[in-house]
Amino acid sequence: MKRPRILMADDHAIVLAGLRKLVEAEGEVVGMVEDGRTLVDMAQQLRPDIVLLDISMPLLNGLDAARQLTKLVPESKLIFLTMHATPTYATEAFKAGAAGYLIKRSAAVELKQAIQAVMRGQHYMTPLITKDVLAATLQSQDGQPSKPLVTSLTQRQREVLQLVAEGKGTKTIASILNISVKTVEFHKFRIMGELNLHSTAELIKYAIAEGLVSVST
Amino acid sequence: MKRPRILMADDHAIVLAGLRKLVEAEGEVVGMVEDGRTLVDMAQQLRPDIVLLDISMPLLNGLDAARQLTKLVPESKLIFLTMHATPTYATEAFKAGAAGYLIKRSAAVELKQAIQAVMRGQHYMTPLITKDVLAATLQSQDGQPSKPLVTSLTQRQREVLQLVAEGKGTKTIASILNISVKTVEFHKFRIMGELNLHSTAELIKYAIAEGLVSVST
DNA sequence: TGATGATCTCAGGGAAACCCTGAGGTAGCG
DNA sequence: CGCTACCTCAGGGTTTCCCTGAGATCATCA
Numbered sequence: 001m002k003r004p005r006i007l008m009a010d011d012h013a014i015v016l017a018g019l020r021k022l023v024e025a026e027g028e029v030v031g032m033v034e035d036g037r038t039l040v041d042m043a044q045q046l047r048p049d050i051v052l053l054d055i056s057m058p059l060l061n062g063l064d065a066a067r068q069l070t071k072l073v074p075e076s077k078l079i080f081l082t083m084h085a086t087p088t089y090a091t092e093a094f095k096a097g098a099a100g101y102l103i104k105r106s107a108a109v110e111l112k113q114a115i116q117a118v119m120r121g122q123h124y125m126t127p128l129i130t131k132d133v134l135a136a137t138l139q140s141q142d143g144q145p146s147k148p149l150v151t152s153l154t155q156r157q158r159e160v161l162q163l164v165a166e167g168k169g170t171k172t173i174a175s176i177l178n179i180s181v182k183t184v185e186f187h188k189f190r191i192m193g194e195l196n197l198h199s200t201a202e203l204i205k206y207a208i209a210e211g212l213v214s215v216s217t
Numbered sequence: 218m219k220r221p222r223i224l225m226a227d228d229h230a231i232v233l234a235g236l237r238k239l240v241e242a243e244g245e246v247v248g249m250v251e252d253g254r255t256l257v258d259m260a261q262q263l264r265p266d267i268v269l270l271d272i273s274m275p276l277l278n279g280l281d282a283a284r285q286l287t288k289l290v291p292e293s294k295l296i297f298l299t300m301h302a303t304p305t306y307a308t309e310a311f312k313a314g315a316a317g318y319l320i321k322r323s324a325a326v327e328l329k330q331a332i333q334a335v336m337r338g339q340h341y342m343t344p345l346i347t348k349d350v351l352a353a354t355l356q357s358q359d360g361q362p363s364k365p366l367v368t369s370l371t372q373r374q375r376e377v378l379q380l381v382a383e384g385k386g387t388k389t390i391a392s393i394l395n396i397s398v399k400t401v402e403f404h405k406f407r408i409m410g411e412l413n414l415h416s417t418a419e420l421i422k423y424a425i426a427e428g429l430v431s432v433s434t
Numbered sequence: 435t436g437a438t439g440a441t442c443t444c445a446g447g448g449a450a451a452c453c454c455t456g457a458g459g460t461a462g463c464g
Numbered sequence: 465c466g467c468t469a470c471c472t473c474a475g476g477g478t479t480t481c482c483c484t485g486a487g488a489t490c491a492t493c494a
Contacts, residue, residue, distance in 0.1 A: 011322065012300065012321035012322055013321075013322055013323060013324050013325060014236070014239070014298070014319065014321055014322070014323050014324065014325050014327070014328060015232050015235065015236070015321050017235075017239060017324075017325035018232065018234075018235030018236040018237070018238055018239045018325075019231070019232070019235040020235070021235055021238030021239065022231070022234060022235045022238065081231070083229065102231065104229035104230075104231055104232050105228065105229055105230055105231070106230060106231050107230050107231065108230060108231050108234035108235075110231065111231060154440085154441065154442090156441080156442065164418065165418060166418065167415070167416040167418035167419045167422070168416075168418075169416065169479085169480085170479080170480060170481090171479080171480090179442085179443070179444085180443075180444055180445085181444095181479090181480085182443085182444050182445060182446090183442075183443055183444060185480075185481070185482080185483095186442085186443080186444075186483095187442090188481085188482090189481085189482065189483070192482090198384070199384040199385075199386065199481095200417060200418070200480095200481085201381065201382060201383070201384035201385075201417070201421050202384045204418050204421045204422065205384075205421065205425070205430075205432045208422070208425060208432050209432045213422075215422045215425050215426045371469085371470065371471090372470095373470075373471065374470095386450080386451085387450075387451060387452090388450075388451090396471085396472070396473085397472075397473055397474085398450090398451085398473095399472085399473050399474060399475090400471075400472055400473060402451075402452070402453080403454095403471090403472080403473075404471090405451095405452085405453095406452085406453065406454075409453095417451090417452090
């Protein structure tokens with residue numbers, strides 16, 4: 001197989017230098033950039049086989065950079081390597097034209113697998129989040145597949161979730177909503193099943209991430 | 218100069234693997250771990266010359282790990298390598314016994330400089346934030362020291378709080394810390410009293426606001 | 435119209451956590 | 465030495481957690 005020419009983009013310079021050592025085992029690193037705008041410029045000049053990029057970058061974020069690159073340099077395969085492990089970011093990445101999605105918690109060997117997969121014309125997603133991504137897409141077949149998962153909850157479930165995240169006890173929530181404690185417990189149970197969460201702590205962090213409640217209170 | 222034995226800690230596996238390649242040019246990498254608690258264990262066994270560690274790590278954050286390591290393995294020099302570029306974290310790190318502080322935006326060459334500096338018994342701080350650190354120090358001379366961190370809690374209380382906020386159950390926390398469930402409950406009780414909080418939900422939001430844990434994980 | 439699916443409602447019940455009180459052990463310090 | 469701070473743990477009543485089963489309502493669809 002042809003040795004791919006690779007352009008790398010990450011705003012963490014020291015991390016980028018380290019990753020280069022790993023990537024050099026799989027291909028030729030033709031450039032390294034530290035912001036999205038420079039990435040778009042360099043990609044047009046270098047026309048690399050693979051662009052390895054982060055999402056969080058100055059001047060232009062990785063998702064918007066990807067949307068431009070799919071039009072400007074359609075022959076380059078895009079592989080995201082980011083700390084974001086949420087299904088929302090992953091689906092956005094693929095909608096933006098990505099061929100691969102890794103997270104920084106992924107094992108180093110996944111980098112090799114992803115590069116080889118996209119060079120074969122295949123897609124690659126880190127197994128660490130495939131389950132969540134599938135769950136998210138299945139639940140939103142009709143509507144936009146990239147909306148936050150909170151929309152898959154019912155009205156009542158969102159009410160309960162917010163009160164839980166605000167620190168209200170089960171009994172308090174029951175009296176606020178004029179339902180029994182058992183019903184509140186049931187809603188929490190269903191919410192956790194729906195979102196694939198397994199503790200009240202995760203429930204609260206989810207509500208915070210979705211903006212249902214604020215941390216400053 | 219003696220070739221230093223280095224232990225590395227970062228919860229981003231793929232980043233860690235890349236950094237290893239850089240570090241191997243400066244010393245012998247004797248181990249790599251992905252959480253703070255394993256770091257403390259391994260450091261006691263390996264007694265490395267240098268510990269290169271992140272702040273954000275599961276089970277035990279890097280700052281608390283450093284506080285333990287300065288007592289348990291005082292001969293090991295601690296170099297932080299983190300994405301946190303705020304003076305607060307940097308000063309906390311040095312108060313916790315660090316000999317070096319880098320951020321992930323630092324240039325790769327700084328890694329070499331930091332390692333060599335601490336091996337000579339000197340300290341190293343990335344020039345990217347020295348100005349801010351000095352400004353913060355001067356500002357805190359006259360007025361109150363600006364410290365939003367969880368310093369009012371004891372070491373043990375912070376450990377429990379982090380695990381609670383990570384979504385671990387009381388029984389799980391007890392086994393991780395090798396103490397009884399009752400002791401874990403007691404710590405939570407004292408933490409809530411100390412912080413004037415009244416539910417696990419508020420506890421979690423507090424930990425998030427203080428940066429003990431991240432919502433995106 | 436009857437069937438179906440989605441939702442809300444609630445109970446049972448064992449396990450676990452919550453909340454508080456009391457109390458012993460250890461380390462540092464004046 | 466006494467004092468303080470901290471960690472440790474038990475007891476025990478109350479509450480919540482987690483899951484299963486089940487009836488009621490309502491909109492939609494065949």
